[in-house]
Amino acid sequence: MITRNQFPIFKKHPKLVYFDSAATSQKPQSVIDAINEFYTSTNAPVHRGVYASAEGTTSAYEGVRDQVKEFINAKHREEIIFTSGTTLSINTVVNGFAQTLSSDDRVLLTDMEHHAMIVPWQATAQWMKFAIDFAPLTSNGRLDLSAFKNLLAKKPKFVGVTYASNVLGTVNPIKEIVALAHQAGAVVLVDAAQAIAHMPVDVQELDCDFLVFSGHKMYGPNGVGVLYGKKELLEKLPPFIYGGHMIESVSREKTTYAPIPAKFEAGTPPVAEVIGLGAAISFIKGLGWDEIEKHEQALVEHALEMFRGVSDVTLLGPLDSKDRAPIFSFTVAGVHPHDGASLLDRSGIAVRAGHHCTQVLHESLSLGASMRASLAIYNTKEEIDVLGTALQGLKKKLYG
Amino acid sequence: MDERDIYREEILEQYRHPHNFGALEKPDASAFAANPICGDEITLELQVKDGSVADVAFKGTGCALSVASASLFTEWMRGQKIAALKKVTPEFVEQLFKAPVGPARLHCVHLPLGALRKALDEI
Numbered sequence A: 001m002i003t004r005n006q007f008p009i010f011k012k013h014p015k016l017v018y019f020d021s022a023a024t025s026q027k028p029q030s031v032i033d034a035i036n037e038f039y040t041s042t043n044a045p046v047h048r049g050v051y052a053s054a055e056g057t058t059s060a061y062e063g064v065r066d067q068v069k070e071f072i073n074a075k076h077r078e079e080i081i082f083t084s085g086t087t088l089s090i091n092t093v094v095n096g097f098a099q100t101l102s103s104d105d106r107v108l109l110t111d112m113e114h115h116a117m118i119v120p121w122q123a124t125a126q127w128m129k130f131a132i133d134f135a136p137l138t139s140n141g142r143l144d145l146s147a148f149k150n151l152l153a154k155k156p157k158f159v160g161v162t163y164a165s166n167v168l169g170t171v172n173p174i175k176e177i178v179a180l181a182h183q184a185g186a187v188v189l190v191d192a193a194q195a196i197a198h199m200p201v202d203v204q205e206l207d208c209d210f211l212v213f214s215g216h217k218m219y220g221p222n223g224v225g226v227l228y229g230k231k232e233l234l235e236k237l238p239p240f241i242y243g244g245h246m247i248e249s250v251s252r253e254k255t256t257y258a259p260i261p262a263k264f265e266a267g268t269p270p271v272a273e274v275i276g277l278g279a280a281i282s283f284i285k286g287l288g289w290d291e292i293e294k295h296e297q298a299l300v301e302h303a304l305e306m307f308r309g310v311s312d313v314t315l316l317g318p319l320d321s322k323d324r325a326p327i328f329s330f331t332v333a334g335v336h337p338h339d340g341a342s343l344l345d346r347s348g349i350a351v352r353a354g355h356h357c358t359q360v361l362h363e364s365l366s367l368g369a370s371m372r373a374s375l376a377i378y379n380t381k382e383e384i385d386v387l388g389t390a391l392q393g394l395k396k397k398l399y400g
Numbered sequence B: 001m002d003e004r005d006i007y008r009e010e011i012l013e014q015y016r017h018p019h020n021f022g023a024l025e026k027p028d029a030s031a032f033a034a035n036p037i038c039g040d041e042i043t044l045e046l047q048v049k050d051g052s053v054a055d056v057a058f059k060g061t062g063c064a065l066s067v068a069s070a071s072l073f074t075e076w077m078r079g080q081k082i083a084a085l086k087k088v089t090p091e092f093v094e095q096l097f098k099a100p101v102g103p104a105r106l107h108c109v110h111l112p113l114g115a116l117r118k119a120l121d122e123i
């Protein structure tokens, strides 16, 4: 595969079958180099000093904002807010928006949301007393659109929906969902954490109001993420974290806030991580979406075929390869997911076991836990076959 | 598999054929513990005579490590003084495996201890 040798971790561990990219992806040399180079040559505070290296840091940091704007096709650069990740991005939107809700209001989520979407809404609902509805899924692991439409008839003020499920691999028809939600008068937040590394995302085409993602799931570093919001909405949204840089002026009596994006970027930002995110975007663009989608689509098809061929395996997500990210959660009859993952680890295969931060989804499937193999551009068909062989042997290993 | 592997045959045998699996006719104490992370469940029953464990049994569902842990742990409990049971630490249960338990699997191995502590509250 063209990209595997660009990831130094696979030079160190050539046999590693890394199937946990939905949790966090590996980092290409170019991303590591960009961070290293920043600390080695230019490290200085951002937005502060007037000396040359500080100006260089500021322009590098702001340059990534332009890169992200272009990457997701935002209309304005100030619509791009740097956060610590998807979780902070969602909390920022929820905290601000929840303040406008009352006990007559509703929010609509789906059964496939990550805890990062569910928990902030539930926590704020405790003090703002609004109701939360959950749109169910169909038996093949897709969003039940007719049930979703029925719930929209209850006129939710806000819809929070994931672009791609971190468990099922389902890619939701976001453009259609946004249009339906807008017709019903709702504001829409799209959780693109699992989509951003696998497909081009165009916020103007989707017409979503907010869209969030993390750097570390798209070949970038930990500790950085993005909150995109339409300009007029971000301008209305109150800030969530207070401190330096997010102010316009501070007196003993009161503070006025800076315009966006600064209003949402309190404190010293993660400059090296933002620069690493810029390198990750360059890496993705260097490969090109055509190449990425072609490779990953082939992986999806190969994996679906492999899973079909292993007895005792039940795949949780859609069985067809259309609108499907390379994320496969499954159970093996008679094998507890934690045993399965520990035994696969002994064959050099890194998969995850648990509820993957989706207890609502697992409950709707009457499952406590599952195993998950999530793939990325550095994975190969051969690795999928290695997993297939290991899965065939799981029961024998456990039961002798 | 090497002998320091927690999934070695000896441990897997405890999973396949756990000791003390079942229920007691007249337990003096009985307690249930569950692991919300993975849905594992255990019910532990004790029969006490003269301040010591006369009989012990457990039931439930779980991964190989939680079942093996209950098997090894109940085997140790038989004949022990109640006072000794009260002093058991999580580390003590781990060392029954004679192999390192990874941090991600500690909750599996500790499950029977949770049940024991609840059962001791009844005595």
Ligand SMILES: Cc1ncc(COP(=O)(O)O)c(C=O)c1O
Binding pocket: A022, A023, A085, A086, A087, A088, A114, A116, A117, A162, A164, A165, A166, A191, A193, A194, A214, A357
């Ligand atoms: C769909 C989805 N949303 C949100 C998150 C949270 O992302 P982070 O932990 O990077 O904030 C994740 C990843 O764990 C995810 O898969």
